[in-house]
Amino acid sequence: MRIAGNYTFEATREEVWSALNDPEVLARTIPGCQRLDEVGENEYETTLKIGLQAVRGVYSGHVKIDNIVVPESYELHVAGKGSNGFLKGSGAIKLRIEGETTILDYGGEAQIGGTIASVGQRLIDGAAKTLINQSLKALATQIVDRRHPHLHASEPEPPPVVTAEPPIPSANEAPPPAPTIERRTIVVPADEQLSEADVARGMIEDLLHEQPWVPWVIIAFLLGFLLGRRR
Template identity: 50%
Template sequence: MKISGSYTIDAPRDIVWEALNDIEVLARIVPGCERLEQIGDNEYEGTIKIGIQAIRGVYNGRIRIEDIDPPNHYKLIASGKSANGVVDGVGTVDLVAQDGKTVLMYGGEAQVGGTLASVGQRLIEGASRQLINQSLKALAEQVAARAAAPVAAGVSTAEAPAAGVSTTEAPAVPSAVSAAPATAEAPAAPPPAPERRTVVVPPEEQLRPESVVFGIINDFIAERPWAPWIVVAFLIGYILGRSRSRRER
């Protein structure tokens, strides 16, 4: 299964790139994400709950980011597993600056196994597109919220010294340790272990299944403004038909 598309976000490319690399933002734009943990450099594990019928289930998965070219491009390698089957995929994200906005272009390919494979490629592809679109809308909202956040007032402590503290530097006093000649080089410190950060998204902040469904309906109506009138006409016809059949009885 292959999928690709684009989405325009009303924000500069640097801000969009920063959001795409913030675990707090990522956890809130993935539909149904309940937990996201950074387990290493550019590597994450998480749990998501998907409510769309074709691919419904709770998935545990891992994502690794490679080929990073800030703020232009990166590559995603993902794998997920649920009671319904397994999903392995590779995708790319590219950001293009355009008149103060950012065009996010995505593309990818996935392999599906288990019960999911019997659903049908067309259904899975349609559900995937819907989820991606709702995720990108959530990303745009997160970026807009960041841009609207008020800047903290006041002068930083680096610019304004605290009251009662003198800014006059005391004369340097040579210490006994620094004065003593070095006898041997200290062993090199080991590199720090990758930071492990975990974000547990509260239920009220999750992009929940019902929110995704409402978003899909709204998108459908926005793309097809005539659709509600067809539904209304169908309902009126149905009601009139039932009324006529009752009178004939």
């Protein structure tokens, strides 16, 4: 399966790049993401619950980002599996400036196996494009939210910092071990997840934006139905 497309952000390239590299933001823009674990440098594991009919299920995934060119592009390698099958693929994103906007170009290839592969290529392609587009819409929302962070009424006072002189090691004493890099685990609250309801709402908004005549067709259908019942 091959996927390619683009999305336009009303933001600077630096803003988009910063959001793309913030695990807290990513966890809230991946559809159905319940948990995101940072397991290495630019390496993550995640738990997803997807409600979209063609790919419905709970999946565990692994994402590795490399070949990073700040603030322009990177490549990513993904692998996931669930009760309905598995996915393995790679792709790349690139940010380019156009006027006061930033365009994100994406492309990649994926292999799909298991029960999910029997759904049909057209349905899988449609589901993938839907999930990607709604994820990028959520990313755009997160970028706007980062410009206007919520102000808390009161913040707890930080604990006092106690400094002490480190002991001087003796000549025969081994040097202290290098500090380990702290890994983060992000558990996304249910009300902050990009749920299937959010995806469905976004799909409807896109449809109404692209096809403004749709509401009138629906209204005409309902009127015809109601008038037909009165006869």
